[in-house]
Amino acid sequence: xxxxxxxxxxxxxxxxxxxxxxxxxxxxxxxxxxxxxxxxxxxxxxxxxxxxxxxxxxxxxxxxxxxxxxxxxxxxxxxxxxxxxxxxxxxxxxxxxxxxxxxxxxxxxxxxxxxxxxxxxxxxxxxxxxxxxxxxxxxxxxxxxxxxxxxxxxxxxxxxxxxxxxxxxxxxxxxxxxxxxxxxxxxxxxxxxxxxxxxxxxxxxxxxxxxxxxxxxxxxxxxxxxxxxxxxxxxxxxxxxxxxxxxxxxxxxxxxxxxxxxxxxxxxxxxxxxxxxxxxxxxxxxxxxxxxxxxxxxxxxxxxxxxxxxxxxxxxxxxxxxxxxxxxxxxxxxxxx
Numbered sequence: 001x002x003x004x005x006x007x008x009x010x011x012x013x014x015x016x017x018x019x020x021x022x023x024x025x026x027x028x029x030x031x032x033x034x035x036x037x038x039x040x041x042x043x044x045x046x047x048x049x050x051x052x053x054x055x056x057x058x059x060x061x062x063x064x065x066x067x068x069x070x071x072x073x074x075x076x077x078x079x080x081x082x083x084x085x086x087x088x089x090x091x092x093x094x095x096x097x098x099x100x101x102x103x104x105x106x107x108x109x110x111x112x113x114x115x116x117x118x119x120x121x122x123x124x125x126x127x128x129x130x131x132x133x134x135x136x137x138x139x140x141x142x143x144x145x146x147x148x149x150x151x152x153x154x155x156x157x158x159x160x161x162x163x164x165x166x167x168x169x170x171x172x173x174x175x176x177x178x179x180x181x182x183x184x185x186x187x188x189x190x191x192x193x194x195x196x197x198x199x200x201x202x203x204x205x206x207x208x209x210x211x212x213x214x215x216x217x218x219x220x221x222x223x224x225x226x227x228x229x230x231x232x233x234x235x236x237x238x239x240x241x242x243x244x245x246x247x248x249x250x251x252x253x254x255x256x257x258x259x260x261x262x263x264x265x266x267x268x269x270x271x272x273x274x275x276x277x278x279x280x281x282x283x284x285x286x287x288x289x290x291x292x293x294x295x296x297x298x299x300x301x302x303x304x305x306x307x308x309x310x311x312x313x314x315x316x317x318x319x320x321x322x323x324x325x326x327x328x329x330x331x332x333x334x335x336x337x
């Protein structure tokens with residue numbers, strides 16, 4: 001394992017990192033961190049809205065210029081967050097150095113979901129290596145002040161999902177999901193973009209795992225219908241998945257743990273998963289006649305992902321154990337000084 005969670009720098013820590021060690025003062029650090037993150041969001045979201053005004057100009061170059069600059073704003077937002085996490089809070093992600101850089105193609109990205117921290121961890125992994133991804137959002141979220149309109153400008157697909165009960169009561173809604181997905185993905189045909197999906201649909205907890213009676217050791221059951229819709233809406237657009245396994249060596253890995261400096265390490269491992277040749281044929285319809293074949297393949301892939309993640313978590317636990325001993329020794333040496 002490429003161990004990015006080094007402890008050699010613990011003798012030279014920031015003031016905030018020192019405060020994070022206090023059970024009481026760490027909450028003040030959390031409030032400060034939240035304020036910084038919120039201001040960072042508002043800065044780049046405001047700039048994105050200003051750039052969007054250029055779309056009103058009757059020039060062909062405006063769309064491409066705005067697309068490029070919006071992506072730069074996205075990357076700058078991620079980089080600013082990372083600076084705060086690394087240099088002020090002492091967070092150190094163990095990122096996968098094997099992930100190859102590729103800004104020319106579109107990629108379909110899939111990750112397990114343990115915490116809201118997953119978003120920041122994944123963006124740290126992708127920034128500078130792949131195009132930062134778009135995520136499917138509920139259409140109702142577009143009305144969030146500034147955030148909703150900014151994600152719309154950035155090309156985040158915003159769709160409205162219908163439950164089986166709604167379709168049963170209103171049969172005319174059948175097939176509406178696929179129609180809205182196709183419409184939402186139109187922008188992906190014009191520019192290379194990456195699409196990210198947390199297929200579990202919700203954050204993993206032991207309670208949810210037990211309630212689902214999930215057959216997987218580290219994952220909830222996948223909700224892969226959305227992936228089928230994407231492949232149906234963008235035929236031939238993707239020839240593989242990029243699978244990300246995210247693991248945390250400590251039990252508490254909430255967003256608040258991150259903001260208060262209590263979460264200092266997490267691990268990402270990426271795996272390229274090619275689609276079977278039959279999936280790439282023009283007459284393959286994963287959301288239609290070939291739905292059964294698609295779900296069979298996806299469930300097998302999910303089983304293999306579960307096995308990889310289990311091995312990764314076991315390795316992370318061993319790493320955490322060894323680091324705790326080294327960190328305690330370092331603290332003792334600093335106390336003596």
